[in-house]
Amino acid sequence: MEFLDIRIIDIIDIVLVAFLLYYLYKLVKGTVAINIFIGIVIIIAIWELTKLLQMELLSKILGEFLGVGMFALIVVFQQEIRKFLLMIGSTNFGARRRFFKQFKFNSDAVTKTNVEAVMAACKKMSKDGTGALIVFHRNNSLDFVKNSGDAMHMEVNQPTIESIFFKNSPLHDGAIIIEENTVTATRVILPVSNDRKIPLRFGLRHRAAVGISEKTDAVCLVVSEENGQISYLKDGEFVLYDDLEDLKNQLKQDLIF
Numbered sequence: 576m577e578f579l580d581i582r583i584i585d586i587i588d589i590v591l592v593a594f595l596l597y598y599l600y601k602l603v604k605g606t607v608a609i610n611i612f613i614g615i616v617i618i619i620a621i622w623e624l625t626k627l628l629q630m631e632l633l634s635k636i637l638g639e640f641l642g643v644g645m646f647a648l649i650v651v652f653q654q655e656i657r658k659f660l661l662m663i664g665s666t667n668f669g670a671r672r673r674f675f676k677q678f679k680f681n682s683d684a685v686t687k688t689n690v691e692a693v694m695a696a697c698k699k700m701s702k703d704g705t706g707a708l709i710v711f712h713r714n715n716s717l718d719f720v721k722n723s724g725d726a727m728h729m730e731v732n733q734p735t736i737e738s739i740f741f742k743n744s745p746l747h748d749g750a751i752i753i754e755e756n757t758v759t760a761t762r763v764i765l766p767v768s769n770d771r772k773i774p775l776r777f778g779l780r781h782r783a784a785v786g787i788s789e790k791t792d793a794v795c796l797v798v799s800e801e802n803g804q805i806s807y808l809k810d811g812e813f814v815l816y817d818d819l820e821d822l823k824n825q826l827k828q829d830l831i832f
């Protein structure tokens with residue numbers, strides 16, 4: 576029977592589509608876009624069914640609707656498409672880094688950022704109840720958020736970081752961006768994540784850190800003004816650590832590229 580004539584390539588095709596749908600679902604899960612996503616999947620399923628049953632008129636209408644709707648979807652899912660492409664790009668970079676790490680010439684690579692100084696400043700700010708939001712640039716460009724703040728060119732060291740976030744400093748509001756060992760922007764306004772999974776006790780500072788780390792491959796440190804807690808964010812998630820030494824090592828590792 577021709578219907579049951581399944582080739583290897585068909586199985587690969589189905590597995591790839593399943594992966595694609597799974598990743599798309601993961602991307603929109605927890606956002607309002609999930610309802611649009613489910614709606615589209617249902618319409619595509621009905622369209623395929625009408626084609627199979629040779630319901631000419633309905634399949635034509637649905638086909639036309641999906642054709643035009645694709646353009647509308649690009650606009651509606653602009654953020655998600657961007658995140659998806661960034662995810663693919665970042666995965667490649669990650670894989671490439673791991674690949675090069677196998678070779679001796681890169682085995683003892685160290686980060687250019689003065690992580691010791693940043694961590695010492697965070698520890699001090701945590702004790703003093705000073706809030707801070709630090710974004711570390713990795714591969715993806717942060718120009719789209721840098722424009723919302725003030726361009727800077729300050730070497731990273733403990734007094735610099737502490738004085739930026741000092742409550743009476745004119746620069747303390749918003750986030751700072753660190754590229755290699757330079758603070759390149761201050762008072763930056765970051766995109767706030769609307770992920771409903773983030774516990775309510777976390778306010779805008781933490782949501783902003785989740786936002787930028789889910790939209791780009793940047794990693795963030797947040798010092799809570801309220802309770803002094805230091806949070807580390809990567810890929811839109813809070814990263815758990817045992818103690819500050821462990822956090823320092825994780826950060827050093829993540830800033831090697």
Ligand SMILES: Nc1ncnc2c1ncn2[C@@H]1O[C@H](COP(=O)(O)OP(=O)(O)OP(=O)(O)O)[C@@H](O)[C@H]1O
Pocket residue numbers: 706707708747748749750763764765766767776777778779780781782783798799800801802
């Ligand atoms: N979108 C944003 N981008 C950058 N910084 C932000 C943003 N939103 C808020 N902030 C910074 O976070 C500060 C505190 O916000 P909020 O109290 O809501 O955060 P929080 O997560 O509860 O942190 P904390 O635990 O320190 O109170 C603001 O004064 C501002 O400096």
